[in-house]
Amino acid sequence: MADRTSRRVAAGSAAACLVAGVVAVTVALVAGPGPGLTGYVSEAGVTDSGYAGTYRIGVFALAAALLLLAAALPPAVRAAPGLLGTGAVATVLSGAVTCSTGCPLPPFEAATVADLVHGGASIAATAAVVFAMLAVLLSPAAGTALRRVAALGAALALPLSGAVGLAMLLVGRGALVGVLERVLLGVVAAWGLGTAILCVCKGPHGERSFHPRRDGSNVGRR
Numbered sequence: 001m002a003d004r005t006s007r008r009v010a011a012g013s014a015a016a017c018l019v020a021g022v023v024a025v026t027v028a029l030v031a032g033p034g035p036g037l038t039g040y041v042s043e044a045g046v047t048d049s050g051y052a053g054t055y056r057i058g059v060f061a062l063a064a065a066l067l068l069l070a071a072a073l074p075p076a077v078r079a080a081p082g083l084l085g086t087g088a089v090a091t092v093l094s095g096a097v098t099c100s101t102g103c104p105l106p107p108f109e110a111a112t113v114a115d116l117v118h119g120g121a122s123i124a125a126t127a128a129v130v131f132a133m134l135a136v137l138l139s140p141a142a143g144t145a146l147r148r149v150a151a152l153g154a155a156l157a158l159p160l161s162g163a164v165g166l167a168m169l170l171v172g173r174g175a176l177v178g179v180l181e182r183v184l185l186g187v188v189a190a191w192g193l194g195t196a197i198l199c200v201c202k203g204p205h206g207e208r209s210f211h212p213r214r215d216g217s218n219v220g221r222r
Contacts, residue, residue, distance in 0.1 A: 007072045011199035014068035017061045018192050024058025027051065037178045040103045041185065042122060047098055059095035062189075063088045066129065069192055072199045076141030080132045087128030094121040108172035129188050130157045136195070145198050153191030160184040 028044040032051035035043060045055035066088035070081035099118040104111045111119070136142045136150035164184055167177045 007074075008200050010068045011072035011196045014065045014072055015193055015196035015200065017065035017068060018189060018196065021058045021061030021065060022189050024054050024061060026058075028055035028058065035178075037182070038175045039173060039178055041181060042094070042099055042103045042118060043101075045095070045098060046101050046103070048101065052098070056095045059091060063091035063095070065192060065196075066091060069196055069199075072196060073136070073146075074141050074143070077136060077139045079135035080139070080142075083128045083132035083135055087125045087132065090121045090125035090128060094118055094125055097121065102173065105168065105173070107169065126161070126184065126188060129192070130154065130161055133157060133191055143202075145202060146195060149191060149194045149198060153187060153194075156187045157184060157191070160187060 025041065025044065028049070028051035029041060032044045032049045032055070043049075045052050045059070049055070066084045070084035070088070073081050073084075097114055097118045099115045100112055102109070103119065104115055105119045133150045133154040137147050137154055139147070142150070160180060160183060164177065164180045167180055171177065
């Protein structure tokens with residue numbers, strides 16, 4: 001019971017950190033001097049942006065959310081917590097290493113080492129979370145509800161990830177990549193929030209809790 005309670009606390013904390021992180025990053029994107037939908041989300045965190053601090057706080061909150069979500073998942077789901085932990089580390093690196101103005105990436109733009117580190121960490125973080133969705137989906141120990149949410153998230157995230165990768169290689173920075181990236185990150189955030197809420201409301205397995213009747217028998221309810 002104590003272990004189940006601690007996982008629910010972790011799930012609730014993950015949901016709170018996720019919402020706070022998304023809000024902070026969104027504020028930096030909307031209020032900052034970035035290029036709107038035509039650039040990368042990371043451009044909100046460049047050094048000369050007045051909202052760089054807000055952006056980094058949001059990114060670090062998202063990293064904390066991934067770690068807490070990893071702790072909230074069922075212990076028998078072995079691969080997903082490790083992937084979420086990897087995603088958290090990559091997210092921290094992405095927030096700590098700032099890209100230059102425009103966050104240039106090859107093959108269309110000349111990139112600095114910091115740009116490559118930041119871009120690589122951001123891509124690795126997103127990929128780790130998408131693979132975590134697949135790990136939950138393929139794990140019977142996750143329970144039906146968590147697997148359904150993972151199935152929906154993966155069904156949306158996988159084609160979006162492929163589209164973002166192709167657009168970066170074939171088109172480069174612009175409105176297409178900017179919109180696709182934001183939609184993909186929105187799907188990732190929605191999966192994390194939905195998974196955290198399920199872990200809070202039903203427990204990580206969606207298990208039944210048993211309550212004794214006056215006659216000594218047990219009644220299970222969701």
